Amino acid sequence: MANGAQKERVSGSLTAGSLTARLQAAVRERGQRWTEQRQLIVDVLAASDGHATGAELVERVRQDDPSATPSTVYRTLDLLEELGLARHHHGPDGRETYHLEETTEHGHLHCRGCGAEQELDAAAAAPILKAITGATGFSADLDHLSLQGLCATCRADQKG
Amino acid sequence: MANGAQKERVSGSLTAGSLTARLQAAVRERGQRWTEQRQLIVDVLAASDGHATGAELVERVRQDDPSATPSTVYRTLDLLEELGLARHHHGPDGRETYHLEETTEHGHLHCRGCGAEQELDAAAAAPILKAITGATGFSADLDHLSLQGLCATCRADQKG
């Protein structure tokens, strides 16, 4: 087995109130513990509902609790990913970007011409994922899909 | 303008002997200089013809020239990318991997089940790239395409 930890999904309808309780239960079931820091990190992640880099999250957590260290934040983010609550992917520069799983699953397109970043929702991605499976037998994770290339506008500009 | 430097392709038929001469000419045309370190870095990159991480390249260069520093190696790799000779992409862990442009352009598939890494050649990728363009108008760079997901074998295992 290559997978260390089992993934048990926690999410579902993530109403703010029940989220903590659910997480707490899920964590305890795994023989792990619920701490104030973990609570805080979940709160911060939920508050920055778009995308946030690891460094940004660390900074925001430390605003509320200066005693928190990067290692704790990153370890907690890893835990949240194992629980299926958070996700991360790597931008074109290789830096990590995190977001809550409750955000609709989506891919990322990064244009090397104008630097624009656009999201790719499940519907738009469906034919792409199908093509990938058809060509390779591979079932790609939409959430880890991060493409680089030229957007339609920049392609037109280049031709002109 | 988002693009800092113009990209002028250097490659073509990269016979070992002429490569250096061509590079040297291309570099000088840009008002830049050809140095022993750059020569060495090109040699190392050519010798490790598959994929090598930035750190690996730094280490190999330092074996031949201990005075070389990481900053020089990385700056040279950037230059080689601008010249179109080298390429890099980010693995699932975000680390950089470099390879010579002469290597056939290809994407990467990383299986989160068994950890296997497989390459995706241009022919196999064609329908995928077409699907991407169809769904998004986006012209994706095959060489920067790094997918994560489950390979056919692991998908079958999961069902069993």
Place this chain on the structure above:
DNA sequence: CCCCTTATTGCAACGTGTTGCGATAGAATC
């Protein structure tokens, strides 16, 4: 409520890249 086990934390050090700056050394010109 206290004790015990051990998961979690903070720290310190490391790994991988990046950046600013003064010193060095290409290479074009004389």
Place this chain on the structure above:
DNA sequence: GATTCTATCGCAACACGTTGCAATAAGGGG
């Protein structure tokens, strides 16, 4: 080959993440 201009180099410091280890604290059992 000496001079001059400036690109490149090495260094030192930084940014982002990761890891090992000893101290702390969560939380289950007596």
